[in-house]
Each structure stands twice: as C-alpha cells, then as structure tokens.
Amino acid sequence: GQQVMQIPQYQHVQEGEDFTTYCNSSTTLSNIQWYKQRPGGHPVFLIQLVKSGEVKKQKRLTFQFGEAKKNSSLHITATQTTDVGTYFCAGREGYSSASKIIFGSGTRLSIRP
Amino acid sequence: SAVISQKPSRDICQRGTSLTIQCQVDSQVTMMFWYRQQPGQSLTLIATANQGSEATYESGFVIDKFPISRPNLTFSTLTVSNMSPEDSSIYLCSVGGGGGRAGGTEAFFGQGTRLTVV
Structure with missing residues (x-):
C-alpha cells in the first residue's frame, strides 16, 4: 500500500536558523498537503x-512538490519559537x-530560544 | 471551513470496558473520518464513516473493535471496545480531505480524545 515517509524524525534548531523537512511517497x-500540529493540539x-x-x-515557509509528484519539502527560514510543533505531509x-x-x-521541530 | 466538537477530550478507562467518542460538525458533510494517533506518532486512518451506509475500515481495524455510528450528516461516534492498554492513544475525528480533480479539500480535525487505558 501507499507509504509516505518524512525525514528527519526530529530537528532541534537555534532560533533564527533554517529548517527543512522532506516527504517521500x-x-x-x-x-x-502539509499540516502543523502544535504540542497538545490537533493538525491544522x-x-x-x-x-x-x-x-x-507563506511568509517564511516555502513548500515544494517534486517534478515526479512523489516527494515534497517544507522549508522554514529564520525559525521562531512559534514554529515549534510537528509538521506532517499528507499525500x-x-x-x-x-x-x-x-x-x-x-x-518534530523544537527550537532553542 | 468546519468546526468540529469532539468529546470527551480525555478519559482514563479500565481495561475490558468500552468508550464512545462523539464528534459533532457545524455543517453537513458526506464523509467523516476517524484517526488514531499514538504518542509521538503519525495519524493512522481507522475508518471512513458515510451517512446511510456501513463504515469502511482500513486494514488492521475491525468493526467489532471500533464500531462506528453515523446517524446523520453532522454527527458520528466511534466506540473503542473491550479496551486494553494498547488502545491508549489520541483519537481524532475529521471532515473534509475528500478527493477530486481540483486536488481535493483540506481536512479539519476535532480537538481529539486522549484515551488512557489502565
């Protein structure tokens, strides 16, 4: 059946650093689609x-869909503490x-202030 | 958009008992979806609940364990039956997310039910 994998599983960055998550189907x-789930919350x-x-x-967020439509990425520029959460792709x-x-x-993205 | 009310928000249950989770949507929808999210994990689709027909279950989930009701276009329930500690998880109902040539729609989620089985 269809499988959608993301890497990395966890990312811990200093505030202000960039962040990228990759999705492969x-x-x-x-x-x-991309969703964000804050700790204790539901996907949005x-x-x-x-x-x-x-x-x-979307402001500091850049989303890409691969040419073969089997992969995608989300890149956040200059992370802020409000970016903390888990980012899910959904294919x-x-x-x-x-x-x-x-x-x-x-x-899961965590940020050092 | 859709506003989804899900309850209870959390519960602690004894093994062997059952818990029914309710999901109310503020608009009429054809399909409602039930997901399970184990701690620190992704969302796994349990079943799709269609009004007026039997729910469609995903591989690994059966009706006897997770009976679903869908009495009308705005409401659904999921029951977790004969619970064991392995059923401890967050259960989420969702609407939207349907497909289509235009690309499909976004999914909206309820707040989730955090279930702990002891």
Missing part, C-alpha cells in the same frame, strides 16, 4: 500542492472523491 501522488492545514514542480510560499494517491489522504510520519 512510495507512489505518485495526485496532490500533497497549512497548504496544498497539486502541480508537478509547484512551489508555494493523496487518486483523484476520486473517495481517495484518502495518507499522513507522513511527521517531523
């Missing part, structure tokens, strides 16, 4: 990428209304 995806949607090679930015394999999203293993 065993199969070609129709789209990929950040963005969706649909097109091959697509790049989207969808098909286009039907019944197609499910499969969550990646997540990358």
